[in-house]
Amino acid sequence: MADSPAANAGAAPPAGASAPAGVTAASKGITTAALRIGRETLPVNDGWAAAGPGTTGGSAADDAHVTVVHNRAELVAALGGDNATNTTNATPKIVYVSGKIDLRVDADNKPVGCDAFADPAYSLSAFLAAYDPAVWGMTTKPSGPLEDARARSAKNQGATVKINVGSNTTIVGINGGRLTHGSLALTGVSNVIIRNVEATDAADCFPAWDPTDGSTGNWNSLYDLISLSAATNVWIDHNTLSDGNNHDEDQPLYFGRPYQVHDGASDIIKGSDYVTVSYNDYYDHDKTMLIGSTDTPGVDVGKLRVTVHHNRFGNVLQRAPRVRFGQVDVYDNLYLGTDSRYQYSLGVGFESSIYAENNYFKLGADVPAADVIHYWKGTKITAIGSLVQVGNKVQPVDLVAAYNAAYDPDLTPDAGWTPTLRDRMDPAWAVPQVVAGSVGIRHLGC
Template structure:
């Protein structure tokens, strides 16, 4: 297994406190976090202080960009009523704190919300940093949790239950109430240059017509990962939060963002019961009958489980929905799910997949074919030490349309490579042909085009 190496930068968001040689740990009331979660960020000259030039009024170029809508024909998000976000709003609102953000994106009226500087979701209403200890309820500590659910004591056949698990659930609910931020219908949420939202689990839930652009989204860490001894052969720790979740939503455009775990990678987490205590779930999930979504020109990097499109084999009500386009995104140094698909008609074209030539992280696969998935993957580029036979992951899927993809600048039949290596015979026709494409590049040009134009700095007009 290849593992990531943590490079501890000046804004390290976590201090792990060892409480035993076996890597057990506990929540305390100390300022530094004991257990999952970040140490308080004390700010400093580089944290958008009062003299930061980015605190000026938005430029005319930024205001014009904030009123842009998804062009006709640009992926599934342009279908139906199209995606215009809050372009009809009279006056944009600029926010720089969690409280301002929560208020500005609420409600269903048209609104344009511009994010300035860095907003940390793990802060109270006055802007003071919160640690995992602040969310702990009913005396919860990981010392007690690890003692109660040690497989040598609890066993491996039953999920945790009882007062200690109840305290963990209550603590997780306290964090949920703080970091989940719901974005209302008819909203455009745009980052001004350098804007970042960290620690938040943004929710586009049961609404229509939302645009999210130009933001750096980082580190939706879970203070209270749960142990499940029945998950896999050895059991696993599971975390709750995604940076951005599209849930039961229609006509959504996610464009020119940067999504990652920041400098708080899961490889830094302690190991308990022989398994790493992952602090993160996904980067961007599209689930629960969401439909007509375009995901374009984003950078996804340094993460394991990146993107689910459809989150359950049993949700047959997703049939005919989960229509999603992914184009011109960069997927760099990622483990899996880019994307993993159930049910949906998903168009994946002109994306750049990059693996750095290092051996400190685990690559599993890129395209996950789930139950009744109808994935079309065309003219994508893979650069780095990719094994062509490992790009596809088969999870009850039966077919994939795969054409014109390249690995290290050479055309490769990725489906044939998978079948040859695994003794399978996956169908080569997903049963539909995409038509909602505006700008299609040859696969050989994709690494350069996406490398230059993806992410917040690549927004048109910047």
């Protein structure tokens, strides 16, 4: 549990927890504390994931579906047995990820490089020669044999590194549980809990080049560390998420643009709903949390209701979160915006309704408070109780007023709704201590 007394309620939510049922520590090699954590459910009122039926994950699993896994094959087996169809497996299950598991492996669970997935007709050098803007231009996306070969290569990689998770599942890290080089994909599922897992470096071996993305084009990658697509009632809690030692700033420039191999850390898209993201440690990442992936009204309307509380965003560059459509409650988070490449934290996107309260921002001397918010075609945001620290100076800041004084168009300082699903609220001045002492892995006692 967290050492900080002020963090105890968030670090080990007692509400909804049930005692271990039948499984013994000796029979599974799991500590009693870890067994208890695996049976815990989301506390009542702990964010949007408590709405509707609530979020219980795999807490009702029978003994046969409480499993400890040590490699990709065991993980896939514990989630149902066939990665291609595991999304449809709704049997209650608790999966303990023990130690480091590399998801970019061959059939014998041996780590492999990107060349293991490359289509015979693909090579990066040939791709770069064919789609150089001086040759291909900047008005249409790549097409033809080399782009087809790149897409086949990406499909090959995705079949291995994207691990599909079905409904009624709890995943808990133990013994330093870590997933690297892959993605947990929650697609069209409900009632999932992911806790105490370190997830790193979901690098795309075959980023796509889009010359029409922005004025200068961009490289775009596929894999999030945790991906929610049409997923409902999901609790993401006490995880640590980063790019590991494979940083985007260390990638080469192609066509004058960064060859970006990482996408989101925990993106929430395509009508996902009732999600709570709490006590996670995000660091060394660029596009951190995208809530809603398109400005086109459709499945997202009336959904994308997400709570983001008591997380640390440590020198992430943007999207913490960036929101479209959803009613998103963002409170008691610690933001460290001291990296020179910092862009913004709160992205006000199309038809979004962000309610931000009691957040603490530590900014570099060259980062004005006006840059905490970024306009992405949204019109309104509530941002109250914010504290901003620059150097040793800490002061309250009206973030919307600061933004409006520096940029156009002005934003309305009223999200149009008031959150009610809050398990606890800390004053902004306490956030650095509470959050730093409780986020990420190793604070749940397992």
